[in-house]
Amino acid sequence: MNLKKEAGYKAAEYVTDGDILGLGTGSTTHYFIEAVGKRIADEGINVMGIPTSFQSLLLAKQWNIPVTSLEEHDIDLAVDGADEVDKNLNLVKGGGAAHTKEKIVDYSAKQFIVIVDESKYVEEIGNFPVPVEVIPDASRVVIQTLEDMGAECEIRMGERKDGPVITDNGNFVIDAKFEKIESPMHLEIDLNSIPGVVENGIFTQMVDKVIIGTSEGIKEL
Numbered sequence: 001m002n003l004k005k006e007a008g009y010k011a012a013e014y015v016t017d018g019d020i021l022g023l024g025t026g027s028t029t030h031y032f033i034e035a036v037g038k039r040i041a042d043e044g045i046n047v048m049g050i051p052t053s054f055q056s057l058l059l060a061k062q063w064n065i066p067v068t069s070l071e072e073h074d075i076d077l078a079v080d081g082a083d084e085v086d087k088n089l090n091l092v093k094g095g096g097a098a099h100t101k102e103k104i105v106d107y108s109a110k111q112f113i114v115i116v117d118e119s120k121y122v123e124e125i126g127n128f129p130v131p132v133e134v135i136p137d138a139s140r141v142v143i144q145t146l147e148d149m150g151a152e153c154e155i156r157m158g159e160r161k162d163g164p165v166i167t168d169n170g171n172f173v174i175d176a177k178f179e180k181i182e183s184p185m186h187l188e189i190d191l192n193s194i195p196g197v198v199e200n201g202i203f204t205q206m207v208d209k210v211i212i213g214t215s216e217g218i219k220e221l
């Protein structure tokens with residue numbers, strides 16, 4: 001069973017005619033976008049998408065989902081994946097370096113649904129290093145500050161691209177591994193107060209529902 005696909009297709013059932021959708025990024029959201037595209041083709045529902053990355057923009061175009069922007073519309077429903085989810089609905093996101101636009105879109109939506117397979121559901125977040133998007137010129141001093149906060153840091157490197165990953169916004173990503181995240185809410189705020197940090201991948205607010213694809217079927221939190 002493809003658990004990411006199960007979760008993505010389940011989330012598409014929550015889409016209603018006329019919705020403005022936030023389109024998350026990643027291999028799970030891929031299936032949500034596909035399922036919405038199929039509903040447009042099969043049922044003729046009338047929706048528009050606001051992409052969170054070039055990846056989701058291209059997928060929306062592939063599935064004939066009309067795209068718009070936050071300049072034009074508010075979002076009714078955002079659907080997005082996650083790298084970790086805990087029982088308090090705290091998330092770590094940004095494994096694909098898309099967390100900055102994702103947070104803007106997801107936090108502004110009237111409803112925010114997270115879709116994951118069961119491997120992402122954890123007791124508490126923090127095993128997955130926290131992605132921190134930084135202005136490139138600030139990366140050395142941001143790393144110093146993060147290390148002072150107890151994190152082990154790496155600038156994320158490209159694959160099939162020499163040098164650092166460059167985000168859709170033209171920045172670097174530092175992956176910061178904390179031994180333990182005592183308070184996700186405070187860490188989310190504290191990281192964003194470091195000069196040079198654009199956004200971090202901890203999401204502690206706004207999640208309305210988590211859809212988990214498990215080998216025993218869909219579970220919803």
Ligand SMILES: O=C[C@H](O)[C@H](O)[C@H](O)COP(=O)(O)O
Nearest residue numbers: 026027028081094095096098
């Ligand atoms: O930057 C990427 C996003 O936050 C993704 O939503 C997250 O990494 C989960 O991706 P996937 O569904 O591919 O595991």
